[in-house]
Amino acid sequence: GDSVTQMEGPVTLSEEAFLTINCTYTATGYPSLFWYVQYPGEGLQLLLKATKADDKGSNKGFEATYRKETTSFHLEKGSVQVSDSAVYFCALSDRGKLTFGKGITLSVRP
Amino acid sequence: SQTIHQWPATLVQPVGSPLSLECTVEGTSNPNLYWYRQAAGRGLQLLFYSVGIGQISSEVPQNLSASRPQDRQFILSSKKLLLSDSGFYLCAWSIEGPQHFGDGTRLSIL
Numbered sequence: 001g002d003s004v005t006q007m008e009g010p011v012t013l014s015e016e017a018f019l020t021i022n023c024t025y026t027a028t029g030y031p032s033l034f035w036y037v038q039y040p041g042e043g044l045q046l047l048l049k050a051t052k053a054d055d056k057g058s059n060k061g062f063e064a065t066y067r068k069e070t071t072s073f074h075l076e077k078g079s080v081q082v083s084d085s086a087v088y089f090c091a092l093s094d095r096g097k098l099t100f101g102k103g104i105t106l107s108v109r110p
Numbered sequence: 111s112q113t114i115h116q117w118p119a120t121l122v123q124p125v126g127s128p129l130s131l132e133c134t135v136e137g138t139s140n141p142n143l144y145w146y147r148q149a150a151g152r153g154l155q156l157l158f159y160s161v162g163i164g165q166i167s168s169e170v171p172q173n174l175s176a177s178r179p180q181d182r183q184f185i186l187s188s189k190k191l192l193l194s195d196s197g198f199y200l201c202a203w204s205i206e207g208p209q210h211f212g213d214g215t216r217l218s219i220l
Contacts, residue, residue, distance in 0.1 A: 034208055043116075043200055043211040044154075089154070096142060098209055102153040 002027045002099045004090050009104035013080055021075040021104055023064075023090030031092040033057075033066050033073040038087040038103070047075075047088070082108045112137035116201050116212035124220050129174075129188040131215050133201030136182065141203040143184040145176055148198040148214075160184060193219050 007022040025031065032051045036044040048057030053068035064075045073090060085108045090101040113136045123129060135141050145157040156169045158176035166176050173192050177185045184201060196219045202209040 032208075036211075043213040044202075046208050046210065049208055093208070096204070097156070097159070098144075100154045 002031070002092060002094050002097075004092055004099055004101035006090050006101035006104050010107060011104060012107045012109065014109050015082055016079045017108075019075070019077040019080045019084075019106070021088055021090075021106070023073045023075065023101060025071050025073065025090075025092050027071075027092055027094050029094045031094040033064070034091045034093065034098075035062070035064055035073070035075050036089040036091060036100075038089065040086070044089065080106070080108045082110055084108050112203070112210065114201060114203055114210060114212040116199075116215055118215060119213065120216045120218075122218045122220060123191050125193055126190050129186070129191050129195070129217070131186040131199055131201075131217075133184045133186075133212060134182055135184075135203045138182070138203070138205060140181060141205050142209075143178060144202040144204075144209060145184065145186050146200040146202065148200060150197070154200065158186070191219050195219055 003026050005024050034049045035047040037047045038044045047062055048059040050057040050066035053066055056065045062077045064073050066073055085106055087103045087105050089103045091098050116133050143160045146154045147157055148154050158166055158168055160166050160178045163178055163181055174188050196217055199215045201212045
């Protein structure tokens with residue numbers, strides 16, 4: 001079946017550091033890929049998405065590129081802020097069902 | 111624009127008591143609706159999804175049930191709560207695209 005694997009966390013960075021959060025997937029079909037963010041005590045918010053190979057999703061300075069050859073969708077940001085502290089989930093959608101990774105907690109220090 | 115509401119935001123219940131969590135969506139018709147559970151330190155687990163009124167699919171066998179009495183209303187229930195039912199419950203909706211989440215209900219079982 002479908003699965004999403006995220007790098008182990010938590011991750012702690014200093015403000016303005018570069019961020020990479022790895023995500024790889026396995027799927028039988030042609031999935032859409034997503035990153036969701038969950039701020040403390042809140043539900044999940046869609047951060048960005050990509051629907052086909054080589055698409056780049058971007059939002060709020062975050063980017064991720066759909067790499068079919070490596071089955072990856074790594075999340076990057078050039079300069080993180082304290083306000084980016086949250087839990088980040090990679091997910092794939094295949095025929096309407098979302099499969100999530102376990103999530104990774106990011107803490108950004110001032 | 112579409113909005114999703116979940117209530118209550120927090121709930122503390124004794125073991126063996128019943129449960130009813132409600133989710134409603136506004137601003138759209140015939141959405142797909144979903145219930146997820148997020149246990150502490152773990153990812154999201156899909157519990158139920160619904161593609162229409164009265165149509166419920168269960169993803170995992172458990173102590174919970176779901177109902178969809180109206181097009182934009184999705185209810186999660188239990189007759190007798192277990193300690194293992196503790197967690198953060200999230201409702202989501204979608205229409206041919208990414209899922210959009212409510213703010214969640216934090217359920218604690220005593």
